[in-house]
Amino acid sequence: MTLLIGALSLGLILSFLALGVLISFKILRFPDITADGSLPLGAAIAAVLLVQGVEPTLATAAAFCGGLIAGAITGVLHTRFKIHGLLAGILVMTALYSVNLDIMGRSNVPLISEVTLASYAERTGAAVLGHGNLNLWGWEVSIRDAFVFGGVLIAISVAGVCLYLFFRTNLGTAMRAAGENDQMIRALGVNVEHMITFGLAFSNGLIGLAGALLAQYQGFADIQMGIGMIVLGLASVIIGDALVGSGSLGLSVAGAVMGSVLFRLLVAIALRWGLDPNDLKLVTAVFVFLALVAPNFLSRLGKRPALGEASGIGAR
Numbered sequence: 001m002t003l004l005i006g007a008l009s010l011g012l013i014l015s016f017l018a019l020g021v022l023i024s025f026k027i028l029r030f031p032d033i034t035a036d037g038s039l040p041l042g043a044a045i046a047a048v049l050l051v052q053g054v055e056p057t058l059a060t061a062a063a064f065c066g067g068l069i070a071g072a073i074t075g076v077l078h079t080r081f082k083i084h085g086l087l088a089g090i091l092v093m094t095a096l097y098s099v100n101l102d103i104m105g106r107s108n109v110p111l112i113s114e115v116t117l118a119s120y121a122e123r124t125g126a127a128v129l130g131h132g133n134l135n136l137w138g139w140e141v142s143i144r145d146a147f148v149f150g151g152v153l154i155a156i157s158v159a160g161v162c163l164y165l166f167f168r169t170n171l172g173t174a175m176r177a178a179g180e181n182d183q184m185i186r187a188l189g190v191n192v193e194h195m196i197t198f199g200l201a202f203s204n205g206l207i208g209l210a211g212a213l214l215a216q217y218q219g220f221a222d223i224q225m226g227i228g229m230i231v232l233g234l235a236s237v238i239i240g241d242a243l244v245g246s247g248s249l250g251l252s253v254a255g256a257v258m259g260s261v262l263f264r265l266l267v268a269i270a271l272r273w274g275l276d277p278n279d280l281k282l283v284t285a286v287f288v289f290l291a292l293v294a295p296n297f298l299s300r301l302g303k304r305p306a307l308g309e310a311s312g313i314g315a316r
Contacts, residue, residue: 003268005145011264012152013217014232016210018240018256019163020067021233023203026252027167028179030078032200033089033230035207037096038070040226042208044100047109047221056117060212067208068201070096075197100223107223109215116216121147148217155213159206160253167249175199176249207233228281231288236260238291263287 017039024032042063049059070092077088101107125143133140166172177185178195186192207229215221239262240255270283 002141002145003272004265005141005149007264007268008261009145009149009152009217010214011261012149012156012257013213014210014236014264015156015257015260016159016206016213017229017233018236018260019159019253020203020206020210021230022237022252022256023199023206025234026179026237027176028196028199028203030179030196030200031086031089032071032074032203033086034070034074034092034096034200034204035230035233036226036228037093037100038067038204038207038226039211039214039229040100040221040223041066041070041096041103042211043215043221043225044103044109044211044223045208046212047111047215048103048105050111050114050116050216051109056115056120056216060117060209060216063212064205064209067211068205070208071204072197072201074204075193075200078200079193079197097223104221104223109221110219111216111221112219116219117151117213118144118148118216118219121151124151152213152217156257160257164250164253228284231284232260232263235284235288235291236263238288239263242291242294 017035021035024030045066046056046059046063049062050056054062074085074088074092077083077091078085083091122144125147129143133142134146135141167176174185174190175195175198178190178192178199182192185195211221211226214225236259237252237256238259240252240257240259243258243262244251244255266287267280267283271277271280275283
């Protein structure tokens, strides 16, 4: 049960990453890979501030702002300097590696002895239920794990609803239109460049927030923790589309969260079955491949005529 709760909590934390990738790749149609740099940026900012005694909520908010700045720089490089979107993301991601090292001062910052949001959740659980473990359907679960899971579930639920409501406002609708048909929305007087820059900033702000929460949950911030995160975010969005479809904005937001949680559950199951951690990235690539090809395969399978129809048997 501890492994299950941990996988669910980690999946919900990385749902912020999935929502950020959803904005850039699906709504803006922008191939942004800044995530591999903005996620450890958020972790680095939060970790350094926590070590210095800053209140965890403020440290997490600062990490969100750091992600905003990183995404805005990518947007400016693309819109103002006319650099290809993919190359702009690569430039910012590469630069952020050195920036993150400068912020942390070393490659790893431990947070085991620091007060974090996870500590707040544990204290809340101890105040409400007392010390000890919870018994859930015969399984022992620590108060820390249970209340961290509950806190993250509430946070991602609120974030998902707010994101859905935002994209139904005039500004959010203009941003969605900029990704769907930039010529049309430009003809209506909307500055597409501003929409792209704002969207990328918002996207990477969520990713930086994911990095801050991830560092506080795991108990450390590491310079390498962003490697492959863009693949994980894409996998979550793709799996979410396969689960619930992409017929509406609400389904896309819910699907991204569900895809992130399911992806972490699949990884946890693979590790439980004895997967070598060194092969984790390989398994991640396989999961993404399956998520990419499965919808088309199932669609073709559903459209394939029955044997009797194809051969004319039974035709009148």
